[in-house]
Amino acid sequence: MRTELALRLATPADAPEIALMSRDTIEQGLPWSWRPQRVARAIRDANTNVVVAGPPGALAGFGIMSYLDTDAHLLLLAVHPLCRREGLGSAILEWLEDVARTAGAKRIRVEARRDNVAARTFYNEHAYHERAIRAAMYSGLADGVRMEKWLRVGDDDLPPAGA
Template identity: 30%
Template sequence: MSTLASMVDLRSGGPPDLPAIAALMTAAFDPRFGEAWTQAQCMGILSLPGVWLTIARQNGADVGFALARSTYEDAELLLLATHPHARRSGVGRSLLRSVIADAADRGATRLLLEVRADNEAIALYRREQFSKIGERLEYYRGAHGRSYDAHTYFRPLPQAGST
C-alpha cells in the first residue's frame, strides 16, 4: 500500500488483525454511542466478497483502520477509526483517501457512509467532498438504552482514465 500522508503507512489487513482492530475500536469509539463492532461482526464481514480492511501505522504501531466493501457500482465505508493519540495527524485522511482510491479501482461509482450526527469526523468527510444525503433517526444504540441519529453521506468516485 502507499503512504498518503507523511509518516502514515498503510497496509492491507485481514482476520489476523482482528485483535488489533478490537483494541483500536476500544480506544477510538466511546461506548456511550454504540458505534464499535464486535470481533465476531468484523470476522463475519471480512469473510464476504468485496470487503477489505486497511490498517494505518505510525512509528511501528497500529493507529487506525478502515473497513469497507464494494458491491457493483456502490462502495460503503463501514468503519473508520483513529486512535485518539494519532488524531489530527493525517491518519484518518490517509485511510479515507485510500478507501476512495480502492473503491474506484474496484469499479464503484460512489462511496457511501453513515456517521453519528454529531461526530467530529463529519468535518473530514466534508473536506473530502462527501455530501449529506439522508438521516437515520435513532440509528445507533448506545449505553443505557440511549439512541443517536446517523447521517448518510456520499461521494462520487473518479472513474478509471479520468483526471
C-alpha cells in the same frame, strides 16, 4: 502527515485490536457490534477491504469498506486519539476510495452520528455531502447522518433526453 506509517491490508491477527478500537472510538455508548469475529469475517470477505496503519499490537488507525456492484460503503474508519489531525484518517480514506474507483464504484456511502462534528467535518472536507438525518439510527440511542460521495456519473444516472 504521518508518512512513516505504511498502510497494509489487515490480517486475521489484527481483528481483536480493530474491534477494540471500534468499541472505544466509534461505538462508545452503543451496543458493541463490531466484535472480533465480525471484523475477522470482514477481513476474509472478498468484497470488503480492511486496511490498517501501524504494526500489529500498535495500530494507529483502520478503515473498512465493502464493495457491492457500483456502490461502496465505508463501514468503519478510526484513528487512534494520539494520532489524529496528522493526515492519517485522510490517507486511509483515500486508499479505500482509490480501490473503490478502480473497482468501478460510482458512489461511496458512509454514516456517522449526528453529534460527531469531527467526522462530519472530516467527510465534508473530503467532498462527502449530507443526504439525510435519521433519528435514532444507532440502536435507537443516537441520531445518524447519511453521507455520500459520487466518484463518477454514468449515462444511466442522467435524466432522459428532453426531460
